[in-house]
Amino acid sequence: MCGIIGFTGNINAKEVLLQGLKALEYRGYDSAGISFFTGTGIKTIKAVGKVAGLVEKTVMSDDDTKCGIGHTRWATHGGVSEVNCHPHHFGKVTLIHNGIIENYKELQEELALEGKEPVSQTDSEIAAMVIDSYYKSDPVSAIKKAVKKLRGAYAFCIMFTDHPGSIYAIRNGSPLVATTTGAGSIIASDMVALIKYSKDYFVLPEHHIAHLTASSINITDLDHNEIEPDMLHVNWDMAAARKGGYEYFMLKEIHEQPEALRNTISPRIKDGMPDFSADGIDDSLFKDINRIIIAACGTAMHAGLIGKNMIEKLSRVPVSVDIASEFRYQDPVIDENTLVITISQSGETADTLAALRLAKERGAKTLSIVNVKGSSIARESDYVLYTHAGPEIAVASTKAYTVQLAAMYLVAFRFAYIKGKITEDKTKEFIKELEKTPGFVEKMLSCDKAIEPISNKLLKTESLFFIGRGLDYALSCEGSIKLKEISYIHSEAYAAGELKHGTISLITDNVPVIALATQEDVFAKMISNIREVRSRGARVIMITGADAQVDAALCDHLITLPPVSDVFAPFGAAIVLQYIAYYTAVARGLNVDQPRNLAKSVTVE
Numbered sequence: 222m223c224g225i226i227g228f229t230g231n232i233n234a235k236e237v238l239l240q241g242l243k244a245l246e247y248r249g250y251d252s253a254g255i256s257f258f259t260g261t262g263i264k265t266i267k268a269v270g271k272v273a274g275l276v277e278k279t280v281m282s283d284d285d286t287k288c289g290i291g292h293t294r295w296a297t298h299g300g301v302s303e304v305n306c307h308p309h310h311f312g313k314v315t316l317i318h319n320g321i322i323e324n325y326k327e328l329q330e331e332l333a334l335e336g337k338e339p340v341s342q343t344d345s346e347i348a349a350m351v352i353d354s355y356y357k358s359d360p361v362s363a364i365k366k367a368v369k370k371l372r373g374a375y376a377f378c379i380m381f382t383d384h385p386g387s388i389y390a391i392r393n394g395s396p397l398v399a400t401t402t403g404a405g406s407i408i409a410s411d412m413v414a415l416i417k418y419s420k421d422y423f424v425l426p427e428h429h430i431a432h433l434t435a436s437s438i439n440i441t442d443l444d445h446n447e448i449e450p451d452m453l454h455v456n457w458d459m460a461a462a463r464k465g466g467y468e469y470f471m472l473k474e475i476h477e478q479p480e481a482l483r484n485t486i487s488p489r490i491k492d493g494m495p496d497f498s499a500d501g502i503d504d505s506l507f508k509d510i511n512r513i514i515i516a517a518c519g520t521a522m523h524a525g526l527i528g529k530n531m532i533e534k535l536s537r538v539p540v541s542v543d544i545a546s547e548f549r550y551q552d553p554v555i556d557e558n559t560l561v562i563t564i565s566q567s568g569e570t571a572d573t574l575a576a577l578r579l580a581k582e583r584g585a586k587t588l589s590i591v592n593v594k595g596s597s598i599a600r601e602s603d604y605v606l607y608t609h610a611g612p613e614i615a616v617a618s619t620k621a622y623t624v625q626l627a628a629m630y631l632v633a634f635r636f637a638y639i640k641g642k643i644t645e646d647k648t649k650e651f652i653k654e655l656e657k658t659p660g661f662v663e664k665m666l667s668c669d670k671a672i673e674p675i676s677n678k679l680l681k682t683e684s685l686f687f688i689g690r691g692l693d694y695a696l697s698c699e700g701s702i703k704l705k706e707i708s709y710i711h712s713e714a715y716a717a718g719e720l721k722h723g724t725i726s727l728i729t730d731n732v733p734v735i736a737l738a739t740q741e742d743v744f745a746k747m748i749s750n751i752r753e754v755r756s757r758g759a760r761v762i763m764i765t766g767a768d769a770q771v772d773a774a775l776c777d778h779l780i781t782l783p784p785v786s787d788v789f790a791p792f793g794a795a796i797v798l799q800y801i802a803y804y805t806a807v808a809r810g811l812n813v814d815q816p817r818n819l820a821k822s823v824t825v826e
């Protein structure tokens with residue numbers, strides 16, 4: 222939700238900013254802009270549309286600069302236009318912002334009384350005006366006074382006309398990571414913009430001001446105390462943040478799943494048992510838990526649906542799955558025996574973070590399953606299980622989903638074992654199977670040849686349905702969101718048995734139905750449901766397990782998973798669904814990695 226970057230050092234700042242914005246573009250791509258110090262002041266270049274447009278414009282300017290800030294926007298306040306594009310200037314202040322200033326209207330009215338009017342429709346420009354109104358000559362003091370007046374989420378990088386070579390930054394809610402290298406000091410919304418320069422970084426603590434100069438970053442709290450940030454390290458490199466020969470990041474990330482699964486599963490197996498001691502989690506966390514709530518958004522929430530199924534089945538402890546944006550406004554029943562699990566790839570999703578905070582406030586124990594190291598959700602949870610998928614750049618989540626499943630399976634096995642619901646032998650049996658999932662997923666990757674022609678036939682479809690029961694229903698939800706977000710085809714996921722309670726009226730000649738039937742215990746029921754849609758003219762694409770006996774007349778296309786026990790079938794079916802979405806979007810000529818209206822990380826409500 223907007224990508225921001227600031228650099229000051231001894232190399233060409235424009236290049237650092239533009240490369241950084243390219244890397245951050247997945248966070249928002251409505252418009253982009255940079256501001257930088259020149260010998261005569263601050264210069265700004267803006268362009269509506271993708272960062273490529275900004276690069277083209279910037280090439281025409283030959284100013285030499287070593288210090289600047291850049292922004293790629295996902296519009297919240299004010300339409301997509303050059304005037305609303307960041308950076309924003311007012312008086313001596315030039316600023317970029319990620320987040321939302323909730324009280325910007327009130328502040329705008331106050332400023333109007335002093336005769337100050339913004340030129341854009343953005344809340345961000347109002348923030349620049351407020352900072353400027355406190356600015357005499359001391360940036361830190363102006364920022365401190367201004368943020369007291371701001372309500373909402375923000376990460377700001379700010380330059381002051383009379384402080385060339387310096388960038389100031391502060392955040393509340395929205396992420397900022399930074400590092401100093403031989404080339405200079407760099408700060409950005411996320412590590413993908415920093416990785417070219419360093420694998421070591423720190424997360425700017427909330428409500429602290431960072432002052433970046435070419436040689437150092439100085440951090441002070443709001444009482445002027447200097448602090449040393451905790452350094453973190455990532456174990457991936459530039460190659461992970463590049464397309465590496467794939468047409469789209471999404472396809473690359475689909476192919477990275479075996480490795481991501483291996484990296485997530487292997488370090489948590491000791492003597493054949495699930496083991497979280499290296500994560501600092503011992504069994505006392507699980508002992509007294511009599512209820513689990515999973516809160517997450519989108520794909521992460523769908524991973525939670527599979528997790529619920531597994532935990533309840535194995536441990537007989539009730540689990541509910543909440544959409545985080547709903548959970549935060551409910552009055553959830555929580556006590557100290559409740560475990561709230563939040564799942565998030567980015568670890569910055571505003572609703573999931575708010576759900577976590579509410580759970581803590583109410584006294585729950587909290588565990589998060591997060592991909593991005595040092596992110597807000599990871600830092601604020603009592604316990605964190607990192608998924609080791611590496612950076613996920615495509616807006617459509619793929620590898621993050623399957624590693625979230627793996628983490629949920631590990632939790633389900635350990636929890637059921639601790640609760641005495643499965644024996645050590647049974648737990649080891651499950652773990653053996655889980656260890657095979659990277660290989661299983663590897664095999665699945667070659668099903669693209671079968672899927673592509675099926676997707677080509679979905680090209681002109683206006684609407685379609687995913688159906689399934691149990692684990693397959695949870696997967697249907699994921700299949701549907703994936704297809705919708707990148708191919709713009711309307712689809713719905715339905716519990717197969719529920720279809721005839723209304724939705725079946727939409728099934729007419731040639732309406733595609735993607736039917737997941739990988740679960741033996743409900744297979745016969747699924748066959749009946751498929752017959753119901755088939756007899757109303759549906760074009761059926763069926764996904765089954767290896768041993769399933771399927772009457773050829775029942776479907777138009779049959780995709781069979783390699784042999785695997787039902788419990789682990791979701792790992793294979795997920796690949797089929799990801800491919801269906803991917804190839805359909807490609808066939809429709811769409812930008813798979815940057816679907817319209819979306820952004821990778823949703824750091825606003």
Ligand code: M6R
Nearest residue numbers: 519520521565566567570617618
């Ligand atoms: O970073 P998070 O996992 O918290 O993000 C949650 C959702 O925004 C995300 O999964 C979204 O639904 C994906 N674009 C789906 O592919």
